Amino acid sequence: xxxxxxxxxxxxxxxxxxxxxxxxxxxxxxxxxxxxxxxxxxxxxxxxxxxxxxxxxxxxxxxxxxxxxxxxxxxxxxxxxxxxxxxxxxxxxxxxxxxxxxxxxxxxxxxxxxxxxxxxxxxxxxxxxxxxxxxxxxxxxxxxxxxxxxxxxxxxxxxxxxxxxxxxxxxxxxxxxxxxxxxxxxxxxxxxxxxxxxxxxxxxxxxxxxxxxxxxxxxxxxxxxxxxxxxxxxxxxxxxxxxxxxxxxxxxxxxxxxxxxxxxxxxxxxxxxxxxxxxxxxxxxxxxxxxxxxxxxxxxxxxxxxxxxxxxxxxxxxxxxxxxxxxxxxxxxxxxxxxxxxxxxxxxxxxxxxxxxxxxxxxxxxxxxxxxxxxxxxxxxxxxxxxxxxxxxxxxxxxxxxxxxxxxxxxxxxxxxxxxxxxxxx
Amino acid sequence: xxxxxxxxxxxxxxxxxxxxxxxxxxxxxxxxxxxxxxxxxxxxxxxxxxxxxxxxxxxxxxxxxxxxxxxxxxxxxxxxxxxxxxxxxxxxxxxxxxxxxxxxxxxxxxxxxxxxxxxxxxxxxxxxxxxxxxxxxxxxxxxxxxxxxxxxxxxxxxxxxxxxxxxxxxxxxxxxxxxxxxxxxxxxxxxxxxxxxxxxxxxxxxxxxxxxxxxxxxxxxxxxxxxxxxxxxxxxxxxxxxxxxxx
Numbered sequence: 189x190x191x192x193x194x195x196x197x198x199x200x201x202x203x204x205x206x207x208x209x210x211x212x213x214x215x216x217x218x219x220x221x222x223x224x225x226x227x228x229x230x231x232x233x234x235x236x237x238x239x240x241x242x243x244x245x246x247x248x249x250x251x252x253x254x255x256x257x258x259x260x261x262x263x264x265x266x267x268x269x270x271x272x273x274x275x276x277x278x279x280x281x282x283x284x285x286x287x288x289x290x291x292x293x294x295x296x297x298x299x300x301x302x303x304x305x306x307x308x309x310x311x312x313x314x315x316x317x318x319x320x321x322x323x324x325x326x327x328x329x330x331x332x333x334x335x336x337x338x339x340x341x342x343x344x345x346x347x348x349x350x351x352x353x354x355x356x357x358x359x360x361x362x363x364x365x366x367x368x369x370x371x372x373x374x375x376x377x378x379x380x381x382x383x384x385x386x387x388x389x390x391x392x393x394x395x396x397x398x399x400x401x402x403x404x405x406x407x408x409x410x411x412x413x414x415x416x417x418x419x420x421x422x423x424x425x426x427x428x429x430x431x432x433x434x435x436x437x438x439x440x441x442x443x444x445x446x447x448x449x450x451x452x453x454x455x456x457x458x459x460x461x462x463x464x465x466x467x468x469x470x471x472x473x474x475x476x477x478x479x480x481x482x483x484x485x486x487x488x489x490x491x492x493x494x495x496x497x498x499x500x501x502x503x504x505x506x507x508x509x510x511x512x513x514x515x516x517x518x519x520x521x522x523x524x525x526x527x528x529x530x531x532x533x534x535x536x537x538x539x540x541x542x543x544x545x546x547x548x549x550x551x552x553x554x555x556x557x558x559x560x561x562x563x564x565x566x567x568x569x570x571x572x573x574x575x576x577x578x579x580x581x582x583x584x585x586x587x588x589x590x591x592x593x594x595x596x597x598x599x600x601x602x603x604x605x606x607x608x609x610x611x612x613x614x
Numbered sequence: 615x616x617x618x619x620x621x622x623x624x625x626x627x628x629x630x631x632x633x634x635x636x637x638x639x640x641x642x643x644x645x646x647x648x649x650x651x652x653x654x655x656x657x658x659x660x661x662x663x664x665x666x667x668x669x670x671x672x673x674x675x676x677x678x679x680x681x682x683x684x685x686x687x688x689x690x691x692x693x694x695x696x697x698x699x700x701x702x703x704x705x706x707x708x709x710x711x712x713x714x715x716x717x718x719x720x721x722x723x724x725x726x727x728x729x730x731x732x733x734x735x736x737x738x739x740x741x742x743x744x745x746x747x748x749x750x751x752x753x754x755x756x757x758x759x760x761x762x763x764x765x766x767x768x769x770x771x772x773x774x775x776x777x778x779x780x781x782x783x784x785x786x787x788x789x790x791x792x793x794x795x796x797x798x799x800x801x802x803x804x805x806x807x808x809x810x811x812x813x814x815x816x817x818x819x820x821x822x823x824x825x826x827x828x829x830x831x832x833x834x835x836x837x838x839x840x841x842x843x844x845x846x847x848x849x850x851x852x853x854x855x856x857x858x859x860x861x
Contacts, residue, residue, distance in 0.1 A: 446729075446730070446732060447717065447718070447730075447732040447734075448726070448732070450710060450714050450718055451718065451726075451729050453707070453709060453710060454707045454718060457707055457708070458705060458707065460689075461705045461707070462718075463688075463689040463690045463693070464689060464690075464698075464699050465693060465718060465719055465724075465774075466690050466778065467724045467729075468691075468724060468725065469690065471725060471726055472729075
């Protein structure tokens with residue numbers, strides 16, 4: 189093996205005495221700056237706080253995109269850094285949405301029921317209110333009793349706790365069972381997909397207690413804020429989403445640039461070796477799985493009030509596959525890659541499927557993007573996998589003059605798509 | 615001398631094939647031992663049993679002064695109580711720098727929360743620098759392990775093993791792929807390490823074993839065939855019959 193020096197050998201002192209976290213991670217500053225500029229621009233262009241250069245629905249689209257970026261960050265930690273290709277993380281995302289949706293729907297319906305009962309001769313009893321709320325929410329699935337799982341729906345703090353606890357606990361139980369048996373690779377992906385599918389099919393049933401295929405709706409209306417227009421609410425949610433994304437990015441980049449990141453990449457590349465160093469590999473995987481599930485839950489809880497509706501189709505395995513595609517196209521194993529991939533592909537997707545993309549007449553056939561977008565996305569995923577395994581993030585490497593050695597056929601080391609270490613600390 | 619590791623009456627079969635057959639072995643706290651044997655003698659399976667990768671069908675493996683059984687511990691737990699293993703092929707984390715590889719191996723609490731809270735102290739820094747210098751990688755700390763030559767990777771792995779501060783080192787063919795000068799350096803180092811720790815070396819190269827100048831255990835068909843000094847075992851007719859005679 190020839191000893192080609194890829195990057196100049198820096199003095200040992202530098203590697204052992206890293207100066208300043210931000211100086212080692214300039215991408216964090218650029219990211220925060222970009223997010224701040226975007227937030228300012230959206231605020232100043234929004235109908236609520238500025239000229240109205242963009243519509244409220246576009247503010248919502250952008251806010252939702254930030255939530256998807258947050259989920260992509262989580263996916264990147266699980267897949268890009270730890271090497272667990274989970275095809276179930278959008279289930280955690282949707283569960284977060286369901287949990288916040290329960291409160292939104294319950295509290296809002298209660299307001300409406302109270303208003304309608306106020307005209308009566310006697311003040312309404314608690315039973316009447318419950319019956320009213322029950323028939324309003326569950327009439328659509330032919331019931332009027334409030335199921336047990338709505339027991340906490342009256343309380344915002346409790347449902348917020350569930351946003352964290354439900355995805356977290358599900359990930360803990362599922363991950364414990366899967367990792368303990370040392371299920372890895374494709375089998376683990378299939379297992380996570382099965383979990384997602386089972387959950388989705390369960391929620392499609394009318395007696396699941398979450399309104400079957402109707403899902404939860406009207407989530408854009410915040411209880412107690414009926415007279416605040418959507419113009420304002422959309423910007424507030426955008427701010428909240430941006431703040432959450434910024435916090436998660438800061439936190440995760442600190443985590444992956446330290447020893448934790450080193451252990452996770454080591455697990456991705458050779459987990460047996462990590463075990464012989466004394467690290468409880470299963471514990472690390474479980475930790476990462478649960479933390480990222482919680483992050484996805486939080487992202488979902490911010491997403492669905494902006495989307496307004498959630499139904500079990502949101503949990504379908506395809507959603508989680510999209511998440512993996514975003515991360516792959518953006519460049520896995522680097523946080524900014526995940527964000528760029530999610531933002532780029534999901535915005536492009538809403539442009540193509542929104543009917544605004546011009547159709548291409550071919551004479552005998554017209555390419556209508558609403559139908560053909562999926563095909564284009566699928567092809568670009570194949571193309572990225574084959575020819576640009578680093579995704580869009582690879583473009584940044586070009587700018588920095590970084591290129592990783594061609595390692596085809598090497599028995600050891602990471603797969604070609606994962607990031608090389610010197611790039612990870614850039 | 616009380617034994618640090620005591621393997622007694624261990625057997626293991628794979629699909630009816632007896633890879634290890636009623637094997638007994640023990641090593642003291644500061645001892646160098648070479649294990650030789652023809653291919654298929656069960657050397658690697660023996661290491662797998664000690665490090666928890668393979669569960670034996672019968673027998674016991676006990677460790678330390680309090681004679682803890684290793685049979686119910688996970689690989690990671692066995693590594694944490696002080697057994698380090700070096701594989702034949704260098705297995706370093708190619709995508710990480712030499713420094714990161716060493717920091718990963720550095721003795722420290724291994725749970726995820728400790729990894730989150732981990733800060734490289736001055737002491738740890740000095741230790742990493744010293745270990746790298748010891749194996750001649752002092753100038754390569756910032757390089758990715760994947761860029762190193764085969765021999766350098768072997769050295770890095772040895773340094774990682776030392777960073778774990780194990781009480782027992784299991785080393786599979788350390789001299790494979792090394793130059794003559796490197797072999798001599800390796801011999802000196804192993805002898806040095808064995809002054810304070812137990813070292814088990816599995817090796818094919820008889821010249822290398824001779825230079826180690828230590829007790830030798832000959833394995834054959836999953837059991838100990840002979841044990842003693844190299845000269846002693848090489849005079850053993852049974853050993854000549856199965857191993858040396860054909861070499």
